[in-house]
Structures are given as C-alpha cells and as structure tokens.
Amino acid sequence: MSETIPITIDGVEVQAKPGQTILEAADAAGIYIPRLCYQKDLVPFGACRVCTVLVNGRPQPACTQPVAPEMVIDNSSEKVQTYRRNIIEMLFVEGNHFCMFCEKSGNCELQALAYRFGITAPKYPFLFPKREVDASHPDIFVDHNRCILCARCVRASRDVDGKNVFGFVGRGPHKKVAVNADANLGGTDAAATDKALDICPVGALMRKRVGYAVPVGQRDYDTKPIGSDIETSKAK
C-alpha cells in the first residue's frame, strides 16, 4: 500500500494519508473547509452539511467522506459556497437566534461562519419556533432556541465523559436534544466540567455565572474569521 493518496483540492495537489477524511486531509494541508458539527477528537457525524464539497462533481460531506486516489475536490466554487451559505441561513431562521443578548456572541461558530460568508441577513423567513430553556441544573443550562442539533454534546458525553447525558428525540422540526433523566437536566449527572459543555458550538449548552466574561472586541471571532487558524498554518 502506498504511503500517501494524491487528491486535488481547488486545483492544489494534496498528499492525503490512508484513512483520512477529506476534511482531515484538507486541515493538514492548511486548507479550511467550513464545518459546524465536526469537532476534532469526536466521531464524525455528518449532521450539518456545512462542510459539503463537490467530489468529482458530486456533493459530499467532507467530514465523513474518506479520501480515495485521484479525487478532484471543489471547496471554493460559487456553487459550493452557495450550498453552505444556504445551510447557514437556514440554521438561523429555524431556531431563535438573538445574538445581541446571547452569551456566546463573538465566540459562536454559527455566527462566525455567517460573518465569514458575509451574510447580512438570511433570505428565508424566520420561523420563530416555540422552544424551551432548561435551567434546572445548578451549574449549566440548555437553551433549545439556539441548538443546531450538531450532536457534539451527544458524542462528547457518550465518548469522552462516558455519561451519555444527551441524546436526540423526535424527528424533523420536532427533533431536539433530550437528557437521560425522567424530567430535565437537573436530574442528570452532567457537570460543568464535562467535555460536552466545552464543545457546544453555539450558545445552547452553557455554564451559568460566566456569561459575558470576555468583553466585546476580544472575543474569538471579533478580528479573525473562523478557520483562519487552519489557513495560517499553511503559510508556515
């Protein structure tokens, strides 16, 4: 078996390692593929589809698609960017995202992606669904209004924390994160130190009493677009 697998991303030849996904190979090569549900160290899930690329002309999620020899990958055409922009816009309108008072604002990956894509307003009508906040736990809360169903908490709680606190129930617009207790989050053994708490990309799963700790202007994406860490690793 050969050591590396040659693939092409946006016309650049990349030597991928066997077993890598497209997204992992791109990361290693300093090429940023936008993503939301993917998180290094968690099992890829393919839920959000923000990482959609065209593989030999066909749309595929880069986070779950393993590399294969001679793949020609389009990560930047207008067509690909439009898929992604539309997904990001849909995520905004199908929840209730009030960034102006969200504790995560400035550190939020969904918002940061919208900034990176230059989205000033979603083109779809806002749905304003009725969703709940579960603040029953003394140290943490879940605000379903902001949940984008990325399953990062589900995977982290299961595979890293070993607690299986979170899971999904329902389908379609009724799908939501549920907890492994009869009533609510307060009845689980979730703790503020859990990996699941670190890993939520948005302001859905949050620690209490730490909000707004970092001033505006110094937050993660205030000056640098999301993904620029990966892109600058290429320059080095």
Add this chain to the structure above:
Amino acid sequence: MAKPKVATTSLAGCFGCHMSILDIDERILKLVELVDFDKSPINDIKKFTGRCAVGLIEGGCANEENVEVLREFRKHCDVLIAVGECAIMGDIPAMRNMVPLKECLDEAYLNGPSVYNPSGQVPNDPEIPLLLNKVYPINEVVKIDYFLPGCPPSADTIWQALTALLGGKPVELPYELIKYD
C-alpha cells in the same frame, strides 16, 4: 444640482440605530454637505417632501402603523436599507412571536406582577395602532435593498454604506463591520 435626500424612521425599534447614525460624530457635517435630510426624527419632518435617494429603516413591523410607514418609505425612496437587527429579524420585539398575542396583552395589562389596572381593560382606543399578530422583519413586508446588521450597527457600518451608495458604489461591508450584536 440639488443634493440627494435621505429619510429615516424608527418602526418597532428602540432608537438605538438612530443613536448610531448620530454616532458618526463630526462626519455628520460632511454628510449634511452631501445630502439633505427629508422625513426623519432627526429633524422632526413628519411627511415626505419629495423623492428620496435613500431610506434608512430601524425596527420591525409590530403594528399597522409600522406597516403603513414602511410602505410610504418604499414608495418614496429609491433605495431602502434595513438598519439593525429589529429591521432584519424582528429582534427583541419579536420575542413575543413565540407567545400568542392575547397572552402578551393579558400579561402586560392584566396579569403582570406590577400591573395596577382596576378597570381590567386592555387599551383599545381607536387612536392606538392595532398590533399585528406577530412582529415581522421588514423584508417580509416590502422589498429591502441592503441590510446593515448589528444591535445597533456601528457608526462606521452606517457611514460606510451611506458613502458607498452616495458615491454610486455597491455596499460592501468588510469583515470587522458585520456584527449581529
């Protein structure tokens, strides 16, 4: 040559976006050289005096008067700009969209913990604009040409957009000026 006219209004908003307009500081003097203000709370002109190049709209549509004013703006302005998150997505006023209107009114005028209302009446004077069933982002009511996000958008964002438009250039916001908070 007559200067182009700019009109502004606040629908269901808090006037924070207008504060941001004023926040362009001394550049406002330059702006006054470039444009005339038409209908606007800044000069308190209540009715359009003529065709406007640009209309700046703060706030969403929460009542029938908001809709009427918005339609007037669309009629009189060449370019309409949604300024701020209330205009773009309804924002804080739109938090009532998750609650039926009757429940909102009952809470505000009958059941709220600080309410003193011995007559038990919900205000219903014909002078009061009727509330809509929910708060609508303005692009769901009329066509909007540009969106300036933020709560409020920074003075720089507003300045950037206005000067681009008045200079006949497309409105393009750099990364630092796109903010939702």
